[in-house]
Amino acid sequence: MSKDNIILKAEGVSKQYRLGLVGTGTLSDDLKRWWYLIRGKEDPFLKIGESNDRSKKGGSNYVWALQDINFEVQRGEVLGIIGKNGAGKSTLLKILSKVTLPTIGEIKTKGRIASLLEVGTGFHPEMTGRENIYLNGAILGMTKAEIKSKEAEIIAFSGCEGYIDTPVKRYSSGMRVRLAFAVAAHLEPDILVVDEVLAVGDAEFQKKAIGKMQDISKGDGRTVLFVSHNMAAIQDLCTRAILLSNGEVKFDGKVDEVVNKYLSSNSVTKSKINFNTENNIDSVKIKSISIFNSKNKNTSQLKSGEKFTFEIELDVKRTVRNPIFSLRLSDLQNVNIVTWRSNDFVVSPLDNNIYKDFTIKLSVGSLYLLNGIYDISMGFADGKEVLDMKIKQAQIEVLADKPNLKYHIITKEKSSNSLIFSNADWIINQ
Incomplete structure (x- = not known):
């Protein structure tokens, strides 16, 4: 890969969570971390914890949702991220989108990132669809004039013209996804991050959204990170794929090879x-x-x-x-x-x-x-x-x-x- 063309880089990214009713730790844990920090020592809880296997009950209160994730993404590349439920896909996208921080490691990016991680992410339910377009554009650092130039195109693509001046709280989940994707795709981010959320939309919109992501990557030279359990969509859209399992990258390479490894991972043939x-x-x-x-x-x-x-x-x-x-x-x-x-x-x-x-x-x-x-x-x-x-x-x-x-x-x-x-x-x- 050309270093000048790399738009996103993950270096040793790991994310640790505490299991149980309290997800972020306890006061005693926080005090212990603080005491080690002021003495210039490594966080003591980084040495404990188990791999992210949701099907087994472990002996530790800490789990590594992600462990030592390393990869690079070039400008204009469409990277598919696949794996079973609980493999760490959504956690990785949240870290890439800077919704949460990694426990260890670093994410380096160039340019603006637009994320579509959950239904209605970034939308204010009391504001209308039109107002939310301007709110999301402002969050991405765009001027009012820039957003205004894209407004009609966003509304037309979403197919929500009849509800555009209605508060988003009255939208169905599918309508929220339509509008959220239209906003994220049309406000010219350098990196578009899309989770499985597109599955909420109907077949016509999914086809439309995949076509738009292809235009973004091929025509505009922007980067797309796409998580989906729909392997046909991954193969149609992506130029490269990563397979996650138990919080680790198991395979990184050509889309067909990665998809085949994922689909055949649980296959047991018998005569x-x-x-x-x-x-x-x-x-x-x-x-x-x-x-x-x-x-x-x-x-x-x-x-x-x-x-x-x-x-x-x-x-x-x-x-x-x-x-x-x-x-x-x-x-x-x-x-x-x-x-x-x-x-x-x-x-x-x-x-x-x-x-x-x-x-x-x-x-x-x-x-x-x-x-x-x-x-x-x-x-x-x-x-x-x-x-x-x-x-x-x-x-x-x-x-x-x-x-x-x-x-x-x-x-x-x-x-x-x-x-x-x-x-x-x-x-x-x-």
Whole structure:
């Protein structure tokens, strides 16, 4: 990175909180800190505390919400910050926005920062929408004339014209987000910080907001820090991403690589999964699924393009007059890739009036999925009556491979974010 082009830099940023009813410490803790400070010694509480794992109860009253965060952001870059709930994303954005201070470390920035961290942040509820536009502009250091020149554009973008002279306390949460984002995006900050708050808006506004952030970064050369659990939005908008886990940076790099690491972090693929059918008294249940590769080996790791087989056992406790089975593959971003249904056939491969346990073998060949983890969903029905469904309770891992001798090994990194590799005959006429 060019040092002259760096607009934001985090150096050794850590944030410690005290757990329990009192979040900022006790009088005895404050006195102890003061005594160490006047003696020129390090804060004694920096040596204690546990990592930020919300799922486990620790033995300390102190927790590190963030630990030793280091990164740089260039002007015009769109940085996505992703991670599980409680990973430290919002704490980091509050520190970057100077809403709170780090316990240790330093944030260096150049220019104005506009933040959209929570619904209605920075808005005075008793003031009208129009008055809040001027209030936020003044906080950003803009003159009244500068704000006035942007006023009509902000109001039009927000879609809140009918309520612009109504106190903000009467706005819905979605309307407050619309106006807050319009203000933050149009008052020309050098750095725009946006938390998950956009999820409150409707689909039309989310698309509009992402388009505006793209214009801000690409057209105006301003910087955007974006936190979201919507991985599609992260991939569409961001030029780089950081993965946070338990208050630490686990990965910093290309968006697709970081997203894949995040989505696959909890993925555990198994070659056979047995489902509970103990209470199946008078219905039909999917009993198990097994996966076999082209060598008939029971495995959940498959090479792209090789023939593989799903073997599904069903536990039948009633007559099924019109059986229908379906199996779907989807990626970890909930994009459905392919579905196989028995009722797609003119003559179904399943017999009518099934009344005993049976097994389905579904063999697939030449499906060139790109490398990664894929979810398996299954359903079984009697006509329109759904009898059992297993949604994303099984997974396969596809390994990169060569379709044939004409091609290199095909991976996601070489395929422009596609999901499937498709072979085609190329004819060049000159």
